[in-house]
Amino acid sequence: MGTLRVTVWGENLHEQREAIVQAHYPRGMHATIAEGIEEHLGQRAHVRTATFEQPQHGLSEEVLAETDVLTWWGHIAHAGVDDTVVERIRERVLLGMGLIVLHSGHGSKIFGRLMGTTCMLRWRDAGERELVWNVAPGHPITRGLPEVFAIPEQEMYGEFFDIPQPDELIFISSFTGGEVFRSGCAFRRGQGRIFYFSPGHETYPVYHHPAVRRVIANAVDWAAQPGLAPYSTFGKALKSPTGWYAP
Amino acid sequence: MGTLRVTVWGENLHEQREAIVQAHYPRGMHATIAEGIEEHLGQRAHVRTATFEQPQHGLSEEVLAETDVLTWWGHIAHAGVDDTVVERIRERVLLGMGLIVLHSGHGSKIFGRLMGTTCMLRWRDAGERELVWNVAPGHPITRGLPEVFAIPEQEMYGEFFDIPQPDELIFISSFTGGEVFRSGCAFRRGQGRIFYFSPGHETYPVYHHPAVRRVIANAVDWAAQPGLAPYSTFGKALKSPTGWYAP
Amino acid sequence: MGTLRVTVWGENLHEQREAIVQAHYPRGMHATIAEGIEEHLGQRAHVRTATFEQPQHGLSEEVLAETDVLTWWGHIAHAGVDDTVVERIRERVLLGMGLIVLHSGHGSKIFGRLMGTTCMLRWRDAGERELVWNVAPGHPITRGLPEVFAIPEQEMYGEFFDIPQPDELIFISSFTGGEVFRSGCAFRRGQGRIFYFSPGHETYPVYHHPAVRRVIANAVDWAAQPGLAPYSTFGKALKSPTGWYAP
Amino acid sequence: MGTLRVTVWGENLHEQREAIVQAHYPRGMHATIAEGIEEHLGQRAHVRTATFEQPQHGLSEEVLAETDVLTWWGHIAHAGVDDTVVERIRERVLLGMGLIVLHSGHGSKIFGRLMGTTCMLRWRDAGERELVWNVAPGHPITRGLPEVFAIPEQEMYGEFFDIPQPDELIFISSFTGGEVFRSGCAFRRGQGRIFYFSPGHETYPVYHHPAVRRVIANAVDWAAQPGLAPYSTFGKALKSPTGWYAP
Numbered sequence: 001m002g003t004l005r006v007t008v009w010g011e012n013l014h015e016q017r018e019a020i021v022q023a024h025y026p027r028g029m030h031a032t033i034a035e036g037i038e039e040h041l042g043q044r045a046h047v048r049t050a051t052f053e054q055p056q057h058g059l060s061e062e063v064l065a066e067t068d069v070l071t072w073w074g075h076i077a078h079a080g081v082d083d084t085v086v087e088r089i090r091e092r093v094l095l096g097m098g099l100i101v102l103h104s105g106h107g108s109k110i111f112g113r114l115m116g117t118t119c120m121l122r123w124r125d126a127g128e129r130e131l132v133w134n135v136a137p138g139h140p141i142t143r144g145l146p147e148v149f150a151i152p153e154q155e156m157y158g159e160f161f162d163i164p165q166p167d168e169l170i171f172i173s174s175f176t177g178g179e180v181f182r183s184g185c186a187f188r189r190g191q192g193r194i195f196y197f198s199p200g201h202e203t204y205p206v207y208h209h210p211a212v213r214r215v216i217a218n219a220v221d222w223a224a225q226p227g228l229a230p231y232s233t234f235g236k237a238l239k240s241p242t243g244w245y246a247p
Numbered sequence: 248m249g250t251l252r253v254t255v256w257g258e259n260l261h262e263q264r265e266a267i268v269q270a271h272y273p274r275g276m277h278a279t280i281a282e283g284i285e286e287h288l289g290q291r292a293h294v295r296t297a298t299f300e301q302p303q304h305g306l307s308e309e310v311l312a313e314t315d316v317l318t319w320w321g322h323i324a325h326a327g328v329d330d331t332v333v334e335r336i337r338e339r340v341l342l343g344m345g346l347i348v349l350h351s352g353h354g355s356k357i358f359g360r361l362m363g364t365t366c367m368l369r370w371r372d373a374g375e376r377e378l379v380w381n382v383a384p385g386h387p388i389t390r391g392l393p394e395v396f397a398i399p400e401q402e403m404y405g406e407f408f409d410i411p412q413p414d415e416l417i418f419i420s421s422f423t424g425g426e427v428f429r430s431g432c433a434f435r436r437g438q439g440r441i442f443y444f445s446p447g448h449e450t451y452p453v454y455h456h457p458a459v460r461r462v463i464a465n466a467v468d469w470a471a472q473p474g475l476a477p478y479s480t481f482g483k484a485l486k487s488p489t490g491w492y493a494p
Numbered sequence: 495m496g497t498l499r500v501t502v503w504g505e506n507l508h509e510q511r512e513a514i515v516q517a518h519y520p521r522g523m524h525a526t527i528a529e530g531i532e533e534h535l536g537q538r539a540h541v542r543t544a545t546f547e548q549p550q551h552g553l554s555e556e557v558l559a560e561t562d563v564l565t566w567w568g569h570i571a572h573a574g575v576d577d578t579v580v581e582r583i584r585e586r587v588l589l590g591m592g593l594i595v596l597h598s599g600h601g602s603k604i605f606g607r608l609m610g611t612t613c614m615l616r617w618r619d620a621g622e623r624e625l626v627w628n629v630a631p632g633h634p635i636t637r638g639l640p641e642v643f644a645i646p647e648q649e650m651y652g653e654f655f656d657i658p659q660p661d662e663l664i665f666i667s668s669f670t671g672g673e674v675f676r677s678g679c680a681f682r683r684g685q686g687r688i689f690y691f692s693p694g695h696e697t698y699p700v701y702h703h704p705a706v707r708r709v710i711a712n713a714v715d716w717a718a719q720p721g722l723a724p725y726s727t728f729g730k731a732l733k734s735p736t737g738w739y740a741p
Numbered sequence: 742m743g744t745l746r747v748t749v750w751g752e753n754l755h756e757q758r759e760a761i762v763q764a765h766y767p768r769g770m771h772a773t774i775a776e777g778i779e780e781h782l783g784q785r786a787h788v789r790t791a792t793f794e795q796p797q798h799g800l801s802e803e804v805l806a807e808t809d810v811l812t813w814w815g816h817i818a819h820a821g822v823d824d825t826v827v828e829r830i831r832e833r834v835l836l837g838m839g840l841i842v843l844h845s846g847h848g849s850k851i852f853g854r855l856m857g858t859t860c861m862l863r864w865r866d867a868g869e870r871e872l873v874w875n876v877a878p879g880h881p882i883t884r885g886l887p888e889v890f891a892i893p894e895q896e897m898y899g900e901f902f903d904i905p906q907p908d909e910l911i912f913i914s915s916f917t918g919g920e921v922f923r924s925g926c927a928f929r930r931g932q933g934r935i936f937y938f939s940p941g942h943e944t945y946p947v948y949h950h951p952a953v954r955r956v957i958a959n960a961v962d963w964a965a966q967p968g969l970a971p972y973s974t975f976g977k978a979l980k981s982p983t984g985w986y987a988p
Contacts (some may be wrong), residue, residue, distance in 0.1 A: 121487040133653045133700040138932030159627045160478050171450040178625045187932040191879030231407050231646045231878040238369040378919045380900045384725040385685030406874045421915040425872045438632030478631040608857040616979040654972050684858050725901050732863040
């Protein structure tokens with residue numbers, strides 16, 4: 001059992017409703033994403049999954065307390081995610097849990113709540129070729145990856161992407177139609193690390209793509225901070241009684 | 248009448264309840280803040296005020312539609328600010344309205360909602376000397392200001408201040424007790440500009456301080472973007488029907 | 495005569511050697527660039543030009559002392575630019591002069607010296623369509639510009655572009671071949687502002703393009719800081735004799 | 742023997758000339774710095790030292806080729822450091838070698854060359870108490886460190902510190918005299934990582950301080966990227982012959 005505890009969250013609704021999605025992901029997208037992480041992190045990681053329809057969406061206090069990194073793929077049920085669970089995730093991220101937000105997760109409550117902006121973008125679903133360019137060589141999320149890789153068919157996501165300027169811009173994509181997108185964006189919030197990665201439309205087999213799997217596994221590894229202690233002012237204004245501090 | 252439309256929002260509750268605050272600010276802190284802006288921007292600005300106890304806190308759709316920059320001072324009534332008004336402000340900021348958040352406004356709903364973090368800090372109210380150091384010479388917010396200025400008595404605000412890394416760090420303060428604080432922080436969110444400035448505790452005459460007034464007026468000037476058109480994807484995912492764009 | 499003093503520097507060698515360049519720019523690229531700035535800034539700007547073959551490359555102490563913003567286009571004579579002049583420009587930028595670096599200027603001594611990195615990239619000259627996407631709506635450099643504009647024929651510049659992460663990323667371009675490029679990058683260094691803008695290959699009429707002209711004029715306006723006083727520690731470690739400062 | 746190869750560079754001149762420095766560092770400051778790194782990284786690191794008076798300052802091509810992280814302490818001999826060696830270090834950093842610049846190293850050729858700015862500051866040597874505040878909890882460089890620590894006696898370094906805005910601001914210090922300083926600054930340049938850490942004046946036993954040693958060891962660990970391959974455009978504009986790339 002690994003020391004890096006990962007929870008892969010999948011909405012798991014498209015998979016039940018659309019034949020094409022089921023064809024690509026017979027056990028659900030979350031299962032494939034989890035598999036890709038295990039493929040790369042092996043014994044170092046302990047990966048489990050959780051889905052929308054489970055009680056508390058599978059994300060109880062207990063589960064989150066045992067999670068170093070949470071990955072998030074959602075789409076049609078964004079509005080249905082319980083606000084209590086969203087706030088619980090947010091608090092955990094600010095205390096140091098990693099969060100990897102995938103593709104249509106840009107519109108999720110948790111991502112919007114952490115970013116503060118609309119996180120909206122332009123899109124077109126026409127099976128276009130996406131080229132993913134590494135603009136941060138040397139960043140741990142790019143380890144073992146080529147300077148560019150192609151995803152044969154993808155939904156186009158294009159600028160303007162309404163996010164705060166990323167702390168580190170890792171990937172920029174172009175599409176057949178000429179659009180560009182900041183497709184890999186790293187943020188630090190509180191003590192936590194967040195990575196948004198846009199490839200991954202449900203009607204294409206994107207999470208079987210070797211480079212995509214590598215990116216997600218690298219991101220999980222980068223975002224994990226097991227054993228981090230919370231800072232003293234978390235969630236409150238801390239009154240300091242003395243001159244400065246008692247050493 | 249000026250072309251730069253400013254709304255100074257003041258909670259205006261301490262002023263009614265505490266003699267010391269009333270002594271410093273007989274017409275309310277918002278009146279003094281407004282006065283300081285007018286002092287520097289003169290005919291260029293049209294400044295009005297709004298307070299917590301007014302209907303819709305004085306921030307109706309109409310008022311915000313006619314506001315280029317909103318300044319915000321609040322404290323004890325943070326929780327009582329109407330969520331509809333908060334969301335209305337947030338939308339306007341993302342579309343380009345400037346927002347200047349002052350002192351205890353770090354704990355306001357609107358600042359927290361735009362930042363995504365807890366925005367908490369350590370504090371001590373002991374009338375300490377605050378030194379405000381300019382760490383961004385050449386930034387418009389520092390125009391006409393010395394490399395450092397002293398506020399004789401202030402509440403201490405200290406790190407860790409739980410905010411996203413500012414897009415531009417403008418001021419760092421130290422206090423008698425040895426604490427430090429990122430006291431002037433500029434952020435871009437959506438099309439809007441946000442400036443947080445920490446000096447300004449209600450029990451000291453901080454908004455009468457010439458350098459503090461200059462900073463706030465400079466910030467208003469910097470944050471104003473009259474006439475800005477909204478981007479097409481605002482608040483929604485925009486479906487692009489054609490190859491890339493119709494020129 | 496304008497209050498904003500602009501010096502447009504052009505290498506002016508391709509124009510003398512290649513018929514195609516002469517055809518696009520009969521009076522030199524610098525003349526066309528200067529014209530585009532005047533077109534937009536009008537009476538507000540006083541624009542002059544300087545070229546490589548002039549004594550001191552036309553950039554004497556006197557000229558720079560009277561320059562609020564310098565624009566730089568160079569290519570084949572990068573290595574021949576006098577180090578004394580480069581150092582003179584660098585000092586002026588750090589004290590607050592704006593610098594707009596165009597296209598092949600990425601390889602110039604002055605840009606490399608200010609960035610610290612190699613500033614290299616991948617390229618291909620095949621007359622490709624460049625799409626320039628605005629990723630910073632609300633930034634002054636994007637005023638009056640559409641969300642995207644096309645340059646029909648351009649040299650491709652592609653990532654990885656070895657620059658420090660820009661303080662503000664303004665434009666990202668894509669090319670017919672699928673490459674992407676951070677084509678508009680804003681930096682603050684010392685008290686000065688620097689903008690790199692990649693469109694502008696000499697064998698295409700790029701500086702006649704209305705959107706390109708608008709970007710450059712906006713950038714000049716943004717980078718200008720007339721009347722800025724230098725900070726006290728410029729170019730030296732300043733010994734502070736007293737406790738903190740003498741008010 | 743460790744897999745993380747560290748070279749600690751020390752100017753080693755103050756140690757030979759001043760009794761007080763010799764008293765604190767009988768084997769040279771570099772020996773104490775090296776010892777602090779070994780103390781924390783143990784078997785994981787292989788640490789060696791190099792000094793100014795050695796041939797090529799002890800930094801031959803061979804030594805640098807076998808170095809994952811270089812630490813740099815220099816002061817009175819800045820101007821005497823060979824430009825060839827400086828350029829050699831710079832190239833290695835851009836290709837991925839970590840660089841930790843300490844205290845007066847702010848004025849070194851290598852730091853100035855990588856930053857592009859003057860890197861100057863204000864200072865006062867009066868044995869003041871320095872408080873070092875962690876403003877990036879969760880950053881690897883802060884692991885195992887308290888929210889603030891005190892150095893009883895230090896030279897004051899104060900703002901304005903003329904550096905590019907750090908990619909990550911890690912520590913801010915205050916001094917008895919009230920000055921503030923961005924004392925821990927992380928930068929990414931090319932594929933390399935750079936950390937500047939200001940504590941460390943030669944006339945005080947700062948490198949014996951447990952928290953200072955921990956910071957430096959953490960920084961070495963963070964900056965190390967053994968086995969990183971160079972990107973294809975390094976140091977040159979790379980002509981791309983085909984449409985976009987040959988997979």
